[in-house]
Amino acid sequence: MFVSTWMxxxxxxxxxxxxxxxxxxxxxxxxxxxxxxxxxxxxxxxNRPIAVVNLDPANDTIPxxxxxxxxxxxxxxxxxxxxxxxxxxxxxxxxxxxxxNFDWLEVKLxxxxxxxxxxxxxxxxxxxxxxxxxxxxxxxxxxxNGFRLxxxxxxxxxxxxxxxxxxxxxxxxxxxxxHLELPHVNVLSKIDLLKQYGELEFNxxxxxxxxxxxxxxxxxSLSLPVRFSALNMAMVSLVEDFxxxxxxxxxxxxxxxxxxxxxxxxxxxxYVFVPPPDSKPPPEVVDKMDTAPDLRPNAYxxxxxxxxxxxxxxxxxxxxxxxxxxxxxxxxxxxxxxxRKEGDALRDGxxxxxxxxxxxxxx
Ligand SMILES: Nc1nc2c(ncn2[C@@H]2O[C@H](COP(=O)(O)OP(=O)(O)O)[C@@H](O)[C@H]2O)c(=O)[nH]1
Ligand SMILES: [Mg+2]
Numbered sequence: 001m002f003v004s005t006w007m008x009x010x011x012x013x014x015x016x017x018x019x020x021x022x023x024x025x026x027x028x029x030x031x032x033x034x035x036x037x038x039x040x041x042x043x044x045x046x047n048r049p050i051a052v053v054n055l056d057p058a059n060d061t062i063p064x065x066x067x068x069x070x071x072x073x074x075x076x077x078x079x080x081x082x083x084x085x086x087x088x089x090x091x092x093x094x095x096x097x098x099x100x101n102f103d104w105l106e107v108k109l110x111x112x113x114x115x116x117x118x119x120x121x122x123x124x125x126x127x128x129x130x131x132x133x134x135x136x137x138x139x140x141x142x143x144x145n146g147f148r149l150x151x152x153x154x155x156x157x158x159x160x161x162x163x164x165x166x167x168x169x170x171x172x173x174x175x176x177x178x179h180l181e182l183p184h185v186n187v188l189s190k191i192d193l194l195k196q197y198g199e200l201e202f203n204x205x206x207x208x209x210x211x212x213x214x215x216x217x218x219x220x221s222l223s224l225p226v227r228f229s230a231l232n233m234a235m236v237s238l239v240e241d242f243x244x245x246x247x248x249x250x251x252x253x254x255x256x257x258x259x260x261x262x263x264x265x266x267x268x269x270x271y272v273f274v275p276p277p278d279s280k281p282p283p284e285v286v287d288k289m290d291t292a293p294d295l296r297p298n299a300y301x302x303x304x305x306x307x308x309x310x311x312x313x314x315x316x317x318x319x320x321x322x323x324x325x326x327x328x329x330x331x332x333x334x335x336x337x338x339x340r341k342e343g344d345a346l347r348d349g350x351x352x353x354x355x356x357x358x359x360x361x362x363x
Contacts, residue, residue, distance in 0.1 A: 018148060019112070019147050019148070020148045020271050021116075022149065026189070031156070035152075050117050051068075053067055055122050075094075076094060092125075092128075095123070095135060099137050109142075129151070130175040148269045149182050149269065151184045152265060154189040155188055157190050157194050158190070160188065164224060167235055170235075173245050187248045187250050189250045192253070195328050203321060209246060210240070216232075216233070217229070248260070257314075
């Protein structure tokens with residue numbers, strides 16, 4: 001018998017735990033805190049670790065449970081009062097103060113453990129993620145400490161309804177990408193509200209894929225003086241030359257939308273989630289626990305999780321257009337019917353349970 005000794009290779013996979021995270025940035029009101037809250041709810045429901053760090057010293061009402069809160073270190077009100085600064089200057093000072101006291105953040109992050117998944121909810125001042133150095137330096141130190149981070153840049157989808165505003169969002173996104181130097185996911189947020197702003201000039205994929213921007217020329221020349229529309233076209237061709245900007249979409253209340261965005265971000269950071277063995281299988285997995293092991297889908301294996309389908313339900317941009325723009329009312333009505341059915345089934349089950357409980361008690 002031939003025994004190939006040279007083929008004995010040790011395939012032991014060493015899984016080193018390291019913290020992962022997202023730098024959630026974007027203009028004021030773009031939906032950062034709401035996104036952090038939504039993601040906290042979703043991840044808690046699927047047993048995935050998550051902690052949210054509020055780095056906005058002006059955030060008075062925080063919707064999510066806060067693992068670390070910058071207000072324990074500094075608040076915008078105190079800075080403005082003490083140094084006679086306005087809200088913008090006060091915010092820059094607060095970020096510089098955080099940078100100088102990075103060890104405060106570092107100690108608190110260490111307490112979250114090496115397998116933490118941390119969302120950093122940033123203030124909305126765009127200069128913080130486009131020009132100012134403090135956030136960039138804080139991010140660099142986090143990366144040095146072993147954090148695998150992705151920037152998640154939220155832009156209100158409303159801006160795509162106007163060609164000139166769309167150009168400004170493209171430039172802002174490109175600038176944030178070049179400044180933060182992280183794996184970067186740009187997101188058109190509040191996509192569920194898009195329909196109420198009227199007809200889009202192009203299909204949604206035109207805006208998310210950022211290709212063939214020369215088509216904007218017509219609308220720019222109609223809405224702007226000739227010199228400005230030429231300037232806008234020059235900026236557009238600059239964005240196209242970099243070929244870096246693209247967008248995912250988000251409707252924070254929609255589970256499919258949140259899951260699809262989560263997949264895109266996991267792809268950017270290289271995060272693979274393997275749920276704990278005692279968790280329930282995800283809804284799309286057929287539960288075959290009573291069949292032979294070779295017939296059961298290995299839904300929780302590291303490899304199958306890593307190479308699993310990237311696209312989930314309603315992830316194609318044409319489906320998203322259909323869901324939120326073309327056929328929004330039809331989908332809303334369908335979902336309402338489904339929720340009502342689920343509610344009825346739950347109520348029936350509960351009343352049956354109460355009746356059996358009562359009859360057992362009277363027997
Ligand atoms: N319809 C809708 N509203 C949203 C969505 N995300 C955020 N909002 C709303 O947008 C407003 C600003 O959100 P907020 O999270 O405070 O923005 P931030 O300043 O970036 O933190 C709030 O009234 C949210 O309820 C979304 O996906 N859909
Ligand atoms: Mg906020």
